[in-house]
Amino acid sequence: MADDSTVHEPLIADDETDFDTNSRSPQFTSSADPAADQHERLTGFIWALTVTAGISGLLFGYDTGVISSTLVSIGSDLSQRPLTTLDKSLITSSTSLFALVASPVTGILADRLGRKRIIIIADILFVLGAIWQAAAQSVWSMILGRSVVGLAVGGASLVVPLYISELSPSAFRGRLVTLSILFITFGQMVAYVVGWKLSVTINGWRWMVGLGSVPAFIQSGLILLLPETPRWLMKAGRIGMARKVLKRVYGAGSHAVVEGVLRSIDNEILEEEESISVYRAQNLLAKGDTSWFPKIRENWRQLIKNGGNRRALTIACLLQSLQQLCGFNSLMYFSATIFSLVGFDSPTLASLSVAVTNCVFTVVAIVLIDVVGRRRILLYSIPVMVLGLILTAVAFHFLPGATRKTEVPSDSDSHFGLWPVLILFSIIVYVASYALGLGNVPWQQSELFPLSVRAMGSGIATSTNWGTNFIVGLTFLPMMQLLTPVWTFVTYAIVCVGGWLCIWKIYPETKGLGLEEVGELLKDGWGVGSTPAAVPRVR
DSSP: OOOOTTSOOTTSOOOSOOOOTTTTOOOOOOOOHHHHHTTOOOOHHHHHHHHHHHHHHHHHHHHHHHHHHHHHHOTTOSTTSOOOHHHHHHHHHHHHHHHHHHHHHHHHHHHHHOHHHHHHHHHHHHHHHHHHHHTOOSHHHHHHHHHHHHHHHHHHHHHHHHHHHHHSOGGGHHHHHHHHHHHHHHHHHHHHHHHHHHTTSTTHHHHHHHTTHHHHHHHHHHGGGSOOOHHHHHHTTOHHHHHHHHHHHHOTTOHHHHHHHHHHHHHHHHHHHHHHHHHHHHTTOOTTOOOHHHHHHHHHHHHHHSHHHHHHHHHHHHHHHHHHHTSHHHHHHHHHHHHHHTTOSOHHHHHHHHHHHHHHHHHHHHHHHHHHOHHHHHHHHHHHHHHHHHHHHHHHHHSTTTTTOSSOOOTTTOOOOHHHHHHHHHHHHHHHHHHHTTTTGGGGGGGGSOGGGHHHHHHHHHHHHHHHHHHHHHHHHHHHHHTHHHHHHHHHHHHHHHHHHHHHHHOOOOTTOOTTTHHHHHSSSOOTTOOGGGSOOOO
């Protein structure tokens, strides 16, 4: 297993109490579990970890949000001609495509190199991609720059929720992961503000994309001060460091909960090692063979053949694909184009109102997710999304000219009346309900998987997100032209209805459960009829 000695850990000094991974004999102190639960609280250390890791979310949000203003500001600066519909689609979707490529690879590397190192690599790619875009002189150069950013986004979108989830106390895991989503929405809002201010500046779009390098520089320095996750450290055989990290996470008087968490993690690792030993014996592999591929093949076998893991993967991929196929990111990428279509004088400013709504209701989601629960918040919010989409379709139906084309209406058609206002209102309703549920719940995906397949399962689910994101980004403008705006938004509403039915059928409630406990919920079925209290405590 990879060693972490090359990464500095100044906040938590290492020690020599690591156990022998061959003997697997760590000395865990026995303690009563009920007392352990009482010590779960949010420490300053957890806030520092979450905020620092969340900067990746800000980068993610900024780079996905800034493209909306960039597309309407480029003019003829690239390839000395105006952008075509195909140019816009390729520039937008290239980020999603390369995020799709990066996600499964990141899942493997996060197990090998650690979660923290992947964040640092993503920061380097964010900086390179931002500078490349700012210097682009042709459409294809811009596409290449967006592709580099896509690699960074794909890695960060997987590893940051995983990093936060593995470090968070179970009682607060949902809201802390959602806090990282708040950084995404805040990044989108900042992107719209920057776009609004720079849209009238000559070559202002170059500053828009280039400014994305600044947060990456900041995070790359701060992340060096933070530790690896205790669960990865345990897999690397560094129990002393894992114990120190957990003590900082849970605070003073947390000895009982720390030892309980260490014990449950160690049990999972033992099960994984036993499974790998069986696989090696069956395939006549040498015991000392430490190559990646046997372990990757065995993790893949566990993920697909184990019923609980397979159900976890199904749920995670369902939620991630629904998050994109509902059409939300088409509004993020093309909101300025949409508001230009319906006649707004300042489409970027109208887009800013959508980004602010997304940010505000993500804050509300932070408060509600560990109280209302993941399942219920989705079942309550998705019908409101459907309502917003249907109202948008109705408004487009009565908007002169918009049912036939996606170009900006002529002066006789674009007088500012009821229907453009209704479109803005409906989109805000849709975005608010999205932010409460689908905007954050899918990123709780890592809690569904056991440690042995957590990074791989999360990587595949994240790839599903970016694969469907690529489809939406590439098809939205053609759908607006071929199907008309009315049927485009009706199509998204139908997808939301289908997604709601699937969630009602197979997605169980996981609020309040420890990471090592969720597997019990999915072990013998979908667990929809179970409650957290009915699941045996393993900590």
